[in-house]
Amino acid sequence: MFNKTDFIPFSGILCQERAVEFLRRVISRGKIPHAYLFAGIPGIGKTTAALALTGAINCQQQIEGEGCAQCPSCRQIASGNFPDLHMIEPDGQNIKIEQIRELNRILGFKPLSGKYRVSIIRQAETMTEEAANSLLKILEEPPQNNILILNVTEPQALFPTIVSRCQKILFRPIPVQAIADWLIVQQAMEKEEATALARISEGSLGRAIRMCDEGFFEMREEFLSDLMQLPNLTLEQTLDKALQYARKDKKGAGETGNTGANLFELLSIWKSWYRDLLFVKLKCPSHLLINVDFSRKLQNISRHTNIESLMESFFILDQSQRDLLQNRNLDLLIENAFLSLRRLA
Numbered sequence: 001m002f003n004k005t006d007f008i009p010f011s012g013i014l015c016q017e018r019a020v021e022f023l024r025r026v027i028s029r030g031k032i033p034h035a036y037l038f039a040g041i042p043g044i045g046k047t048t049a050a051l052a053l054t055g056a057i058n059c060q061q062q063i064e065g066e067g068c069a070q071c072p073s074c075r076q077i078a079s080g081n082f083p084d085l086h087m088i089e090p091d092g093q094n095i096k097i098e099q100i101r102e103l104n105r106i107l108g109f110k111p112l113s114g115k116y117r118v119s120i121i122r123q124a125e126t127m128t129e130e131a132a133n134s135l136l137k138i139l140e141e142p143p144q145n146n147i148l149i150l151n152v153t154e155p156q157a158l159f160p161t162i163v164s165r166c167q168k169i170l171f172r173p174i175p176v177q178a179i180a181d182w183l184i185v186q187q188a189m190e191k192e193e194a195t196a197l198a199r200i201s202e203g204s205l206g207r208a209i210r211m212c213d214e215g216f217f218e219m220r221e222e223f224l225s226d227l228m229q230l231p232n233l234t235l236e237q238t239l240d241k242a243l244q245y246a247r248k249d250k251k252g253a254g255e256t257g258n259t260g261a262n263l264f265e266l267l268s269i270w271k272s273w274y275r276d277l278l279f280v281k282l283k284c285p286s287h288l289l290i291n292v293d294f295s296r297k298l299q300n301i302s303r304h305t306n307i308e309s310l311m312e313s314f315f316i317l318d319q320s321q322r323d324l325l326q327n328r329n330l331d332l333l334i335e336n337a338f339l340s341l342r343r344l345a
Helices: 017-029 046-058 072-079 097-107 129-140 176-186 191-200 205-213 216-232 235-256 261-281 292-302 307-325 330-344
Strands: 035-039 085-088 117-121 146-152 167-170
Touching: 017 046, 017 167, 035 046, 046 072, 046 117, 046 146, 085 097, 097 117, 097 129, 176 191, 176 205, 191 205, 191 216, 191 261, 191 292, 205 216, 205 261, 216 235, 216 261, 216 330, 235 261, 235 330, 261 292, 261 307, 261 330, 307 330
Parallel strands: 035 146, 035 167, 085 117, 117 146
Antiparallel strands: none
16 A cells, blocks of 8 residues: 555656656557566656556556546545555665565455556665565566566666566656746746756656755755865764764654655755856856856855866765665765765865
């Protein structure tokens, strides 16, 4: 089961036309693979597409490959009460073997009310080795009328044997303008703020929505203030500041289950800052800046920087984000990032 949500058909998914068209063609042919791999960064519609697929193949009044949003099955999916939809998410930092064993037990029964049972494994790359091996056995002998959907950021993080047994569908980052337009219409944001938020979200509408709800502009002020202070900190103070962020993130994860979310936003904002400094240093047009409302401050700071250090700082933060998505050690990751940036400042 999952939380109540608005039913979103394929036509309501933003800027994933290629993935949606592929799924529609599969449904129209009536030959649905037993396992899918939905690949792409978080927040771009993978889970929404999985729910749309669940609705389309179980809808009692399907129209042109779409769920109708009105029949009992579609309403149950929207309310989180569809008995043939099973969602697996990390228990703490990982998806554990006990969760896959429970999935295997459930798959032993026929679907209760729909034509297909759909099991969605979110953040599939967080499976332990034992869990992944257990899932592989399921994929080798898939039960009839069951569809597995694995959501993953990087397919390379999974066993090649798992990837080879799934139909891979790539979900692409959403264009900045599409996210900005959505925020202006749906969140009633001003154009400049919506554009800044869309750019820093790096193609993820989900991240843009979350940052909007969490007070992005206040959070950015705090994060950038800490970045400005970093060169003046002692080694001990730098490590202490890094651990403060790690502890804060772990506390937030205990409340929301979203490990690494706060650190990811910190790294994103800092990365956007170094990007903007580099653009200013290279005399790029000001409309390309993400933090355009800090343009004067960026101009002043850029005079005391060099291109090589800015590029290295940017790539350090980019790699730290990638490591964070791979569920690396939070404390060590953030300590290394802080120390490296302090060295380059």
